[in-house]
Amino acid sequence: MASPSPKSPEQSEKNKQYDRQLRLWGDHGQIALEKGHICLINATALGTEILKSIVLPGVGAITIVDDCTVSEEDIGSNFFLETSSKGLNRGSETLRLILELNPAVQGHAVQEPTGQILQENPDFFKSFTVVIATALGEKTIKELSQHLWDINVTFVLGRSVGFLGSFRIQIKEHAIIESHPDNEQPDLRLDVPFPALSQYLDSIDIETLDLKDHGHIPWIVIIYKAVMKWQKIQNDNRWPMSRKEKNEVRDLIREFIRKDENGIPINEENFEEALRAVTTALCPTFLPVKIQDLIYCSAATNLTKESSPFWIMCSALRGFIEAEGKGKLPLRGVLPDMTASTEHYVKLQNIYRAQAAFEAEAVYRKVQEIINQLHCDCISEADVKLFCRHAHNLHLVRGSSIASEYQSGPVASYIARHLEEPDVMMVHYILLRASEMFRSEHSRAPGDWEPEGDIAILKACVSKLLTDVSCPPFPKDDHVHEMCRYGGAEIHSVSAFLGGCIAQEAIKIITKQYKPVNNLFVYDGASTNTATFTF
């Protein structure tokens, strides 16, 4: 038999290579990623594990800043070094082996010490989307984080010692349109139907449908009809809100179900679904407080020529809500799947889609008005549509500087509260900080040579930190002892765990999709425990 030859599939090499991740962040996410430029300071095992999971999915470019020469311990824990790398510059060696992972990625190595760059060429950091640093000294942490905060470049600080690790994301402002929530409430407008929806809903009479149609009308219609009947019985146009009222609506739905000749209700899947959907479908349409805060904050109300597209769209969104929207967000236009005939479902879906397009267009017109007034760069209609579709789940992160962790103030009292609880994960954070302090004072890691002798010295560092946050000393020395046992060792699997996490955080920040950690993450591989703190 001759082979049929449908037109050959149009799928590029690149689409095939990235197929499994494109299903997570889409082609537009991939384009954003390919424009990203990551700077890594110090190519430790943690550093290269981070780069690995950013280079594989195809970031635009990486730059490694590292002035260290490769030691034997480095080779023992870092996969992107070879025996022959010993004594060579660590940044150049790791860069060479990491770039093998993906020829599409550009790479550079800079052998100057970070401190020197900060002093002599601070603008160096301006060109990066995200700067990531590992194994940084206390002094450099303070200086670098302050500088990156000032020039508004996102900074991620990673730490990995023994079984412990952490990362801290420093980001001034990060707006996410596609936050990809796990379960989204459907946006159905049953309580405030728009004309096309009303017309459709009113055109159906459940009582007179033949049995086949009866079993194939979408639950949206069923619930709407039940509410109409409920309002009629109540002689009140109120929307059923209480549990009791919702149960009354359920009873009315049950009455709709057809009976067979023996009076036994016929099993109709769409009515079963309607009964299950009552709680979500009766949820009234409202403007979430989170979104209200966003559109009325000063960044959205006081636009300038420099305002980002996100704020311009937020401002247009406010304009829409106050006018055409009558207090509501633009319709999402997504119909959840439900048992229905193709005809009913597709018709209803088109009604929602058309209305969503109509409302998004109104927002787009407002965006254009603003752009004309401010004389700023264009925003495409597609971008506005995307923004409107996700308007219910817009997310804004406003971060704090790492420098604030080193000052008394709200962060200090936050730390103190968690230590008093007591939260062992906060204890781990204090220990990571204390060993950095130890290192800056003694030029070696606590327990580097032998653990016992350093316990008292590390304890002194811990005490100093605890005094800074007005906390009593730890009742026991066990965590201090454990940190000295580690002796500053970098354990590959612990770094690999954190490396994967940090890489994904960087990708979230570059693609502006999914919510990143806000803003400190702590990992203890010994107890398999993790925690997130917000400084």
Added chain:
Amino acid sequence: MIKLFSLKQQKKDEEGTARAGGSQKKATAAQLRITKDLNELNLPKTCSTEFPDQDDLLNFKLIICPDEGFYRGGRFVFSFKVGPNYPHEPPKVKCETAVYHPNIDLEGNVCLNILREDWKPVLTVNSIVYGLQYLFLEPNPEDPLNKEAADELQSNRRLFEQHVQRAMRGGYVGSSYFERCLK
């Protein structure tokens, strides 16, 4: 509390070293489960099973001979294929006899919820047998696979009954030919 596990004392045999009595192959979880299902199979009097190989419990046939309803007097053969992921996944069931039925298409695909979307590991072969038997007693025009048959059942029961009879005796219904399947 579970006694703490320690690998320290363990010594491992070299590859291939057989231990006394330990070399007999073990049954898979799917095998153990289907054995249990079949041993407890409680067939209605209208059903029987056929095992082409009595040692292969994973592949067999179910024969249904309805004694009432539209399909009385017919003999319908279903093949069961139990996969290695049983009971996490349902067995694959196909109707091998051509039948004019709203829920069975001409390729032998069967529309029965517990064979697909509503399968649960607590269900057994017995549940499927009862489900299939019920399809012959109460064909369901609401969820059709053979749309023609379903529409007919809803609009003209007499005609539908005639067509079922014709198909079982062997002959054409519309453009489809049915082999004789009367007992």
Added chain:
Amino acid sequence: MSSGEVQTAEYLQRRWLNIRKLLERSGPFCHPDFEPSAEILDFTMNSCKILIVGAGGLGCELLKDLALMGFKKIHIIDMDTIELSNLNRQFLFRKNDIGLSKAKCAVEFVNKRVPGCEATAHHCAIQDMDDGFYRQFHIVVCGLDSIVARRWLNGMLASLLQYNDDGSLDQSSVIPLVDGGTEGFKGNARVILPGMSACIECTLDLYPPQITFPLCTIANTPRLPEHCIEYVKVLQWSKENPWGNTIPLDGDDPHHVAWVLEKAQERAMKHGISGVTYRLTQGVLKNIIPAVASTNAVIAAACATEVFKLASSCCVNMNNYMVLNIADGVYTYTFSAERRADCVACSNSTKVMALESDATLQTIYTKLCEDQLFMMKSPGITTIINGRNKTLYMSSIKSIEERTRDNLKKKITDLGLYNGAEILVADVTTPNTITIKLNVIENLDVDMPS
């Protein structure tokens, strides 16, 4: 003169200083059995044999992680070959490697990169290896995407358990299983001590069932683009057999995918449904699960840490199941999954039946029904002989009963049973099919001195 006197033994090298600190020093949170010493690294390097199951996204990471955690005797098994779509995460492979064995390629790379690593590749299915193969390992760590394969492996490790005469578990027969799995930004890692803690089969309901659509929806009332694609896959392909009767639909054949796409688009168009794309078609046909480098890195690392703890006792293991989600921040939750007392795989349901060597199957059947230990109603008896299932007797199924009735009269030795052989018995009186080990005693009359 031993070589150790001239050059430092590998486990004492400076290269391993990072992990040596954990192994040669004691700490307040160590496993009670832990005695710090340099010999632990010697053990993990030179004695401890690890099997990695799967050389995909998790497997590549695991191999790298374990090689850098001081393991040398690592075996890795995978039947797959490298595809282009693997390269966004399976970092040991390059475009030139497409078509080659994943296991072999991974091993070659890591042995070259990490001096002293002696990884071994097995390019075959896990089912191709027998119990002798699996028994040689101290720890098995598994990075699979298939539930069937996981269940098989779990069953294999459970079958290697040995029990003492008092019914207690012989711990030296326990081969720990560390299992990782990922799906998009979600994943899980767990530690299983077969016979001691919850196994894969105990917690089978933690795996969500695959999404399937009702057949009648696909056939008559499609609403989603997926319904249109499923229609072509489930119903239209076998009707039209576009490449002939013998050619099944192959989601890896771009021509097949293109054909399905075209037909699904036609169907979608007819019903006013939008959204049938090449990517979606391929996703539905191959049941593609999104995958990204980062999630695999995190889960593999969590597994590698647990392998290191198991091998060295330097720290107490995770108890025993961690879930991860990195879609919204980074979230983990660790809990203790519970064993099922009636688990088909790991509960010790093996009972012993003593028989004389001239016993028949009828003897066994009668004992099953009358012996105080069993008291069964209508036992169905099967066994495995030379790797094949054999039905010895089953009364509930008429056709089988007729064909196995004669077995009842046969001597057990004529049926291929022997001392130590196991029979599988199903009966309404037990929740699962149980295993009974035959203890065949030489006929007393023969050996009795007269």
